[in-house]
Amino acid sequence: MSGQVWFDTHCHLDVEPLVDDLSGVLERAWAAGVGRILVPAIHGPVADRGFPPWVARAWGIHPGICTEIAPEAVAARFARRDYEPCAIGETGLDPLAEPPLDHQEQVFRAHLALARAHGLPLILHVRGAWDRTLAILREEARGLPWIMHSFCGSWEVAQGFLREGAFLSFSGSLCRPTARKTPRVARAVPAERMLLETDAPDLAPPWWPTRDNEPAALPSIGRFLAELRGMPVEPLADLVATTVKAIWPEWEAGRR
Numbered sequence: 001m002s003g004q005v006w007f008d009t010h011c012h013l014d015v016e017p018l019v020d021d022l023s024g025v026l027e028r029a030w031a032a033g034v035g036r037i038l039v040p041a042i043h044g045p046v047a048d049r050g051f052p053p054w055v056a057r058a059w060g061i062h063p064g065i066c067t068e069i070a071p072e073a074v075a076a077r078f079a080r081r082d083y084e085p086c087a088i089g090e091t092g093l094d095p096l097a098e099p100p101l102d103h104q105e106q107v108f109r110a111h112l113a114l115a116r117a118h119g120l121p122l123i124l125h126v127r128g129a130w131d132r133t134l135a136i137l138r139e140e141a142r143g144l145p146w147i148m149h150s151f152c153g154s155w156e157v158a159q160g161f162l163r164e165g166a167f168l169s170f171s172g173s174l175c176r177p178t179a180r181k182t183p184r185v186a187r188a189v190p191a192e193r194m195l196l197e198t199d200a201p202d203l204a205p206p207w208w209p210t211r212d213n214e215p216a217a218l219p220s221i222g223r224f225l226a227e228l229r230g231m232p233v234e235p236l237a238d239l240v241a242t243t244v245k246a247i248w249p250e251w252e253a254g255r256r
């Protein structure tokens, strides 16, 4: 393991193909220097696949599939969980997804009530409807950490969220040769508001040898971001680790 400890704040370890080779995936991640992985939720709870203690689980219903639940049923489903999640999400608004936006908003608001009640950070999946999302978050989730997963908005959009204290998480989509908006955002975001994620098995960076992404790709995304910001990689890893620690003070620096 190299000197830096990296934190993958968004990695779907519980889905195929990652779950099929979980010990291999985790071993390669650890060897690459990844010391903490957060598994975001899609269908409510994240099932325990025998994760080691350095893997943390969120709880949430993804906006893209949220027609599977009525807004008023979210709290009851959460009450039936068998673990304490480290965050609420994925939740948010996605106008590109099938569920009607009004339904998405109601399910989103139900998630925000849970986050408030339990003082939990939010893992936000947002791909448009930026003003509406920001207004809802302002109204319902002031003071909680907002983590904009694989942020894809413009710098103008980013500023509105950053003014409210949001964190912007960057993935392999930052590294695509066609990326324009995101590199601009990644260069300009204040140092203490940036996070890194793989969103594996999706969003592999262009140099990744297979179509299926893995958490072991995280340090290479970190190196890309450091280069973009014109800084050495070690202080960037330290900055991100400090930010993670500010959001989850209970997390040790990724020792097994």
Ligand SMILES: [Zn+2]
Residues within 6 Å of the ligand: 010, 012, 040, 090, 199
């Ligand atoms: Zn995701």
